[in-house]
Amino acid sequence: MREFHVHTPDDEREAVASILDEYDVDYTVVSEDAGSALFFFPLPTAMVEPILDEFRDSGLDAEVDTVSTKAELVETPNFTELRQRYSGSVQKLSKAELHAKIREMQWPYQLYYLGTLLSVIAAAAGLLLDQPALIIGSMIIAPQVSSALAAPAGVLLGDWELFVDSVREQGLGLGVAILAAALFGWVVRWTGVVPPGLSILHVELVGVRLAPTALSTLGAIIAGIVGAFGYTTEQSTTIIGVMIAAAIIPAAAATGLAIAWATPLLAVGAFLLLLVNILAINIGALVTLLGMGYAPRWAEEDGSFRESIPSGRRTAVYGTLAILLLATVGTGVLTGTNxxxxxxxxxxxxxxxxxxxxxxxxxxxxxxxxxxxxxxxxxxxxxxxxxxxxxxxxxxxxxxxxxxxxxxxxxxxxxxxxxxxxxxxxxxxxxxxxxxxxxxxxxxxxxx
Incomplete structure (x- = not known):
């Protein structure tokens, strides 16, 4: 349930009231001395998007200020009927709410890279020790879920700055993770913490992450699907974050360890697994968001894809899309061969x-x-x-x-x-x- 506060000028007051009356929404309106009015009304979660669409179609979105909060209890004459009317719909967030949630879940870059660094070192230690519990712990503290889901959300919400920043953050984060794991592996190997002659190929938890497989790709796609579903509803995102990190952090750690052990072919295989997983997560999330009805705004408004991108960001957006396309095709061919x-x-x-x-x-x-x-x-x-x-x-x-x-x-x-x-x-x-x-x-x- 949501509680809405809508602040509108007096000349738009009747338009807002007309829309709410049409949908049988119970509301309270308070007149202010400054020639404006403040509406208070509750909505079922599934009803938020239709109401906001009505505001947008009527041209009210530029005239009114809207604030949404989570409601704990609602007792009004029509709310029970409204909730039953929309009970058959998936209780998904509106585009505006999803946008706000994705933005809120973004980690500050200092904490993002620090969390990535700590999680991949913990994962590398768990791989070398053959301890699944330590690897699971590394997944819990990993911050990758926010950036992994921000890119597909940015495409569909028309926030191209979010899209480009998310892709860059994923790339830099994975680069930091691989370098940290490689340095950690080199240190523990040459200081005698692990035997220098140890073959990582025969360490079970490392060996299973040295090449992409059909099942590992399927698991990453499912992680993206579940992640998108969790973020567009009111489900807990903690376990979802662990599932997404499970496809990324151990693979990054395995790549770094293969580099530390100077095994180029194994490093390439582990890096390919990492790329396939991160692309599969993003593609799975994008397809799920489309399937849940989050169509791109430029497609809904009969606009063009080019016009939806601010002119100052077109080079960055087109370049990012080209890199993703090449990476997807390249990893697809290599994975298919393997x-x-x-x-x-x-x-x-x-x-x-x-x-x-x-x-x-x-x-x-x-x-x-x-x-x-x-x-x-x-x-x-x-x-x-x-x-x-x-x-x-x-x-x-x-x-x-x-x-x-x-x-x-x-x-x-x-x-x-x-x-x-x-x-x-x-x-x-x-x-x-x-x-x-x-x-x-x-x-x-x-x-x-």
Missing amino acids: VAFSRTTNRNVETTLDRPAYSNLSLSGVQTAYGGMGWRSTPANVTVVVSRSSNTAYSDLPTLLERQIERDANRNVHVTVEFTESGTANARNTSNTYRSFPHPRVSSPHGA
């Missing part, structure tokens, strides 16, 4: 393990690192985790998998097979399953 490579790898692993010689092996997982656009001198790393019930070595398995994948995918790969020991002991009424860790690893000679 997803196709992952599917080819999974298919070959499944086909190989279906052979009778490997009937005692059960596939636990396949992890594919980013391998570039095609055949390269630096091989793409593929890690296959299998469970075995005996101590059979299967020393030929990595080489066989490597040959199969290289022939089918037409690219250079290095395969590592990790074994977990498992077995089941069945008694009369009980069963016991055991697994042995850590994984013994067997690598193909090609990458040794």
